Amino acid sequence: MIVDVATYADGRRGEVQDLSGALQHCRGQVEGFLWLGLEDPGEDELARVAEALGLHPLAVEDAVEGHQRPKVERYGDTLFVVLKALSYFDEQSAVETAEVMLFVDDRFVVSVRRGRSRSLAAVREALQADPERLRRGPHAVLHAVLERLVDEYEAIDLELERDVAQMEEQVFSPERSSDAERIYYLKREVLEVRRAVAPLVTPLKQLLAGGGDEELGGVDGVDGTDGGEQALLELRDVLDGLVRTVEHVEGYDRLLTDVLNAHLAQVSVRQNDDMRKISAVAAMFAVPTLVAGVYGMNFDHMPELDWRWGYPACLLLMLGICLGMHRAFKRSGWL
CATH class of the missing domain: 3.30.460.20 (CorA soluble domain-like)
Incomplete structure (x- = not known):
């Protein structure tokens, strides 16, 4: 128009x-x-x-x-x-x-x-x-x-x-x-x-x-x-x-x-960083899982089964391992 x-x-x-x-x-x-x-x-x-x-x-x-x-x-x-x-x-x-x-x-x-x-x-x-x-x-x-x-x-x-x-x-x-x-x-x-x-x-x-x-x-x-x-x-x-x-x-x-x-x-860098953090957390949970898995087996003759303080000692061991791994990962920059 x-x-x-x-x-x-x-x-x-x-x-x-x-x-x-x-x-x-x-x-x-x-x-x-x-x-x-x-x-x-x-x-x-x-x-x-x-x-x-x-x-x-x-x-x-x-x-x-x-x-x-x-x-x-x-x-x-x-x-x-x-x-x-x-x-x-x-x-x-x-x-x-x-x-x-x-x-x-x-x-x-x-x-x-x-x-x-x-x-x-x-x-x-x-x-x-x-x-x-x-x-x-x-x-x-x-x-x-x-x-x-x-x-x-x-x-x-x-x-x-x-x-x-x-x-x-x-x-x-x-x-x-x-x-x-x-x-x-x-x-x-x-x-x-x-x-x-x-x-x-x-x-x-x-x-x-x-x-x-x-x-x-x-x-x-x-x-x-x-x-x-x-x-x-x-x-x-x-x-x-x-x-x-x-x-x-x-x-x-x-x-x-x-x-x-x-x-x-x-x-890509952030994904790698996330994967390192996930791997670090997975590693920290792996050790307590291993210990708990061992003591979860059904056997009569196992160490510390009759020890009064065996259960809290096991928990403290797992906690100590986790804290040590956390500190190591923190120093290395993974966390």
Whole structure:
């Protein structure tokens, strides 16, 4: 369905009544550009937009199917950009991924959103409040979306850093706990973030290079020919934040692997310690059991059977042996 549609000329928003009017705007030689926002569009709806705007069938197919790897591709004069929008839920320490796809041309921006995300709505509101930036055209929208999503990546990076630090502290605390499952799920979340952010580094570097790749080169507003130095500075700042986030996330992945190995080693050490204690206690009970077993046999001629103090002496002997073994185990560290 259509989330929002408007035309923008001289940094100001112009309303469009319906999809037909929006597409008619792009066919005419009018000033400004169209920004059409779609949420979970159907194949027929997206095909109608693609036919009117001349979108490439392969890009449209990717937008219909979804579940694409983050990438930036050029089809003629149109850029097709696939991004991942991430949301962090503190209660569950969970990361949810939505998909954002952009078709960027000199005349229009078509944004396709799949999954729950408020990123594009926030970008539109921020751009409408900054007409000077909006005057730079559709590629200003692309820069703003990239900037917004990378800011969200950096915020989630901080949340993951806190979660990993808490997990590390808990694993090495003296209290016994079963953390293997939590470490595994946290590692899964880190991997999901890594899949969302890492593949985007190379395409952004190619865009920043301004034509180093034949498929991406020569894009106005990205390589600096029309967008100017400000566009390059914005894209470079976005790339720096993205690379920093990728480095941190990869570090969390390695650290969680080490934490999991340390936790499993601690579990093994504690199990060995428990087995030593159990063995020590079993040994302490074995001697009294042996003595009691001997005197429990039914024979007439046994030592001390007729001795008045035989029974208490036997008990004292067993107690003394147990105390001696306890002291020996205590010295050796088994208890």
